[in-house]
Amino acid sequence: SAVISQKPSRDICQRGTSLTIQCQVDSQVTMMFWYRQQPGQSLTLIATANQGSEATYESGFVIDKFPISRPNLTFSTLTVSNMSPEDSSIYLCSVVSPGANYGYTFGSGTRLTVV
Amino acid sequence: AQKITQTQPGMFVQEKEAVTLDCTYDTSDPSYGLFWYKQPSSGEMIFLIYQGSYDQQNATEGRYSLNFQKARKSANLVISASQLGDSAMYFCAMRYEKLTFGTGTRLTIIP
Numbered sequence: 001s002a003v004i005s006q007k008p009s010r011d012i013c014q015r016g017t018s019l020t021i022q023c024q025v026d027s028q029v030t031m032m033f034w035y036r037q038q039p040g041q042s043l044t045l046i047a048t049a050n051q052g053s054e055a056t057y058e059s060g061f062v063i064d065k066f067p068i069s070r071p072n073l074t075f076s077t078l079t080v081s082n083m084s085p086e087d088s089s090i091y092l093c094s095v096v097s098p099g100a101n102y103g104y105t106f107g108s109g110t111r112l113t114v115v
Numbered sequence: 116a117q118k119i120t121q122t123q124p125g126m127f128v129q130e131k132e133a134v135t136l137d138c139t140y141d142t143s144d145p146s147y148g149l150f151w152y153k154q155p156s157s158g159e160m161i162f163l164i165y166q167g168s169y170d171q172q173n174a175t176e177g178r179y180s181l182n183f184q185k186a187r188k189s190a191n192l193v194i195s196a197s198q199l200g201d202s203a204m205y206f207c208a209m210r211y212e213k214l215t216f217g218t219g220t221r222l223t224i225i226p
Binding site for chain 2: 033039041042
């Protein structure tokens with residue numbers, strides 16, 4: 001199954017700034033997913049990123065706040081823009097790839113704290 | 116709409132005892148998949164076990180087994196002989212077009 005390298009693993013950012021999170025996959029995958037996990041909460045899907053088309057955002061998430069790039073089949077970035085303390089969360093990317101785990105593999109997560 | 120419910124926000128279990136984590140789901144589609152993930156304090160999501168809706172037998176993976184009761188729409192995770200390293204958050208998830216997660220159960224193993 002695919003292996004994902006997610007960076008950074010953690011960061012502390014000032015409010016009003018932006019952070020870009022990267023996910024690099026060791027094989028080509030069609031679909032990549034970005035999740036947010038607020039403190040003590042479950043994972044919530046932000047958007048689905050397909051190569052060559054605009055990301056599809058879930059209800060409650062907008063492109064201006066969470067712009068996503070997917071320049072090729074192995075890489076994607078999620079930017080958290082104009083951050084506020086409410087954006088403090090763990091952000092995870094995930095891909096669907098054949099093999100183990102019945103298709104789903106997760107990155108190691110980015111723990112973001114906004115001060 | 117698909118929905119996953121985990122009714123146990125937290126559990127404390129003595130080391131070496133078995134533990135059952137509850138999960139119920141709601142879907143009108145006959146084809147779906149059910150997952151359990153473990154999330155330690157590091158934040159990564161660790162896949163534990165999978166059950167397909169058409170699978171006739173309950174899934175097992177080492178110390179993990181899934182008690183799948185399709186008519187009751189439940190997919191409980193059973194961990195046998197619990198260990199201190201099992202202390203973590205556990206999430207049940209259902210796949211139908213996309214992966215939807217329950218609210219999780221925080222499991223603490225007591226020495």
